[in-house]
Amino acid sequence: MECICCVSPTRRRLLGTMAALASGLTSGLPASAVTPAPGPAADIAGKVRSIDIHAHYYPESYCELVGTEGGKFGGKFTCGANSFSFQTPAGGLGPLPLKFIRIDERLADMDASGVDMQALSLSVPMAYWADRAFNAKLARTWNVAASGVHQRHPARFVVLATLPMLNPHDAIDELERAAELPGVRGVYMGTNINNRDLDDLLFEPVFARIEQLDLPVFLHPQQTVGGARLGDFYLSNLLGNPFDTAIAGSHLILGGVMDRHPRLRITLPHAGGALPILMGRIDAGWTVRPETRKLAQKPSSYLRRFSYDTVSHSGPVLDFLIQNIGIDRLLLGSDYCFDMGYEQPVTFLDRLALPLEQKNLILGGNAAQLLHI
Template structure:
C-alpha cells in the first residue's frame, strides 16, 4: 500500500468546540483584480513574487489554494467537518484591498464585506466574519468599521501588516484605531510580504513568504504600533497576532530591556517613553493565535507569558490544512479548562461568538 492510499486519521469529537480564527477567503473576482494589478506592472516586488506564482503555478499547493479559498459553501464545510472544525473566523486573504489605489480599495472593501456577510448569513453556525478596510483612506476605513459592526454583524477587523510600505504606526492611520476601540472590534494584524525597502535580501534567499518574511514584517508592524504609543492613546484597543505572535512573546525580555535603554539614550526622535513596558502591552492589548504552528511547547510558553485567556487556536485554511495538526493539538498535555480556552472560549469572548 502506498502512502497515498492511507486514509488520514480524523480528529475525534471532543468536549470543546474547535474555533479556527485565521481562515482566509477570496471573492470570485478578487484574483482577476490581482491579475490586472500584475499586468499593469505597478505592484511591488513582494506582491508580484507571491501572487504571480500562486495565480499561475500548477504545483499542488497553489492549485489547492486557488480551488478552495473561493469556496464558502460545500467544499469548505466538508473540509471543516473532516478536520473537526466547528467554526471558522473568516477574513479576506492578504493583501486584501491594500494593494489597490485608494478609491478601488474603499469600494472593494465594501464589496468583499457584503460578500462575506452573505456567506455568514447562509451558514450562521459555522462562519464568523472580520471586516476588511482600506487604510489608504483612514476616514473611510473608520466608516467601514462602523458599518461592519452595526449593519453587517462583523466581529472584528482584518488589516495586513503594511499598506504599500506604510505602517499603521503613522498617526495618519489612527482613525482606524479610534473606530476599532469605539466599536470594541479587535484588529487581526495579518502578514503581508515585506515592503520594497525591506524585501530584497529575503527574496534572494527565498525567505520573503510565510517561511520567514511574513513574520518579520508583521512583528515589526506590531512593535511599531507599540513603540509609537498607540496603546497609551487607545488603552482599550485589542489586536490579534497569528503564528504565535510573530515571535514577539519570545523576545519580550529583550524588547523591554532595549526599549528602556534606547529611550534613556535619547538616540531616536521616534522612540519616546511609554506608560508601560512593551511586554505589558503584549499581555494587555494583544491576543495570539497559533495559526500554522502545531507545536505544544510554543503554545504553552505563550500561555505562560500572555495568560491562558489570550492564546487561541487557528488553522490558517486553506494555506495550511493538515488533519494531523488538529490531532496533535487535541493531545497537548494541558489542563482541560486551558485546552477548552485555547480551542473555544477565548475565541467566543474575543469575537463575541454565541
C-alpha cells in the same frame, strides 16, 4: 465539473442563482435547508465549539474584480480547472486550490478537521493597492460576499471585515458600514499598509473608531521585510511573516498606539511571530535607549494586550506563550488553507499537556468571548 471562476460572468450569475435555489435560499423552502443559527459557545453536552480565527477566503466576486477592473492598475486573476492565482502591484499569490473559493469544499474540510466555525478573512494581496476608489470597492466587495457566506451558514462562519486603509475617511466609512453587516465580528488588517507602519498618524482615526465600536483587530503579514535576501528557500514566508508580525507589534507598543487606545484588542498571527521570544531584548533596549522611553511601562507589560493564534508549528512555543502571557490569550488558528497552515488545527492542540478546561479555552472559549459568539 466546470470551474466556477472560469465561466463567463453571465453564466456565473446563472449558476449562482441555481445554487441559491438548490440550497434553499429562497423563502419558499424550509429553514432546515440552510445551516441553523449558532447557539451558545458550548452545546448541551458541554462540548465547546472549535472556532478557527485564522482562515482565509477569496470570494468569486472579489477575484473577478481583481481580474477585470483591477487590470488597469496591474491586477490579474487567472483560474484553471483546479487552481487560481493573483498578481498585483502589492505582490502575487498562487497557484492556490479552489477550495479557497468554494464553500462546500471548505465545509467538508472543516468537518474533517473538527472545526465548527471559521472567522473568514482576506489575505495577500489584501486591498491596499490601485487608487483610492478601487481600494474602497475591493474592500466593500469582499465584506459583502463574506457576510453572505455567514448568512447562508450562520453556525459555521463569522466575518473579519477588511478596510480600505489607503485613506482614513474611506476606512472609517467602510468600517461603519461593514459593522452593520450580518456576521461581522472584527476587523482584519495588514501588518503594514503599503509599507506604512501601523503607528503612522494616518491610521490614528481608524483605530480610534475601531476602539469606539469595540471590534477586535486581527493582523496578517503582507509586503514583509527582507527583500531579495529572503527570496530563496521560501524565507519570505518562513522568516518574513513572523518578523513582520514582530515589527507590527513593536510599532503598536513603542509607537504609543496601545497607550492611546487602552481598549483596543489586537490579535497577532503565527503565535505572535518573533515578538514574544524577543521581548526580553526589547525590554533591555527600553532601559538604555531614549527613543524607546515614550512608554509609561516596559514593553513586555503590553504582551497581554494582544491575543495570539496557535499557528506556531511548535508545542514548546505555545507552552511558552501559556506560561509567560496566559492561556486566556491563545486562540485556535489554521491559516486555512495555505501550505504553511494546519490541516488539523484541533489535533495540533494535543501536543499541549493541558487540562480539558484549559484546552477548551484555546479551542473556542477565548474566541467566543472575543468575537461575541
